[in-house]
Amino acid sequence: MPSDAEVRITLLGKPGCHLCDDARAVIERVAAELDVPWDERDITRSEEDTREYWEQIPVTLINGVQHDFWRVDENRLRAAIAEARRAS
Numbered sequence: 585m586p587s588d589a590e591v592r593i594t595l596l597g598k599p600g601c602h603l604c605d606d607a608r609a610v611i612e613r614v615a616a617e618l619d620v621p622w623d624e625r626d627i628t629r630s631e632e633d634t635r636e637y638w639e640q641i642p643v644t645l646i647n648g649v650q651h652d653f654w655r656v657d658e659n660r661l662r663a664a665i666a667e668a669r670r671a672s
Contacts (some may be wrong), residue, residue, distance in 0.1 A: 591668045593622035593661075596633065596643040607642040607656040614661050 595611055597604030608624065616620040627633035627641060637643050640653035644661065651664050 590647070591620050591665055592647055592671070593620055593665075594610055594645040594648070595622065595624045596627050596637050596645065597624065597641050598626055598628045601641055603654060604642040607644065610658050611644065612662065614658060614665070618662070618665055663668040 593611055593615055595604070597608055599605065611622055614620070625633065627637050637653075642653065642656070643650060644652045644656055646664050646668050652660060
């Protein structure tokens with residue numbers, strides 16, 4: 585199981601996606617406040633990601649596991665991070 589330092593958020597999106605822009609803003613804010621690293625992956629760079637996530641973007645992963653899609657709810661994201669930390 586990951587330790588606190590290993591809890592990581594990944595945003596899956598694509599260029600020109602306004603929902604991805606909204607999700608990015610929420611993730612940036614929450615990640616900064618909770619000191620959680622995050623990264624972003626462009627699904628158009630991978631055929632597999634495009635096939636799997638095209639209809640769902642933006643998709644939020646926590647430690648590689650899908651947490652949410654379409655919209656990022658700040659409270660749900662905070663709760664999921666807290667749960668991931670407890671599970672470590």
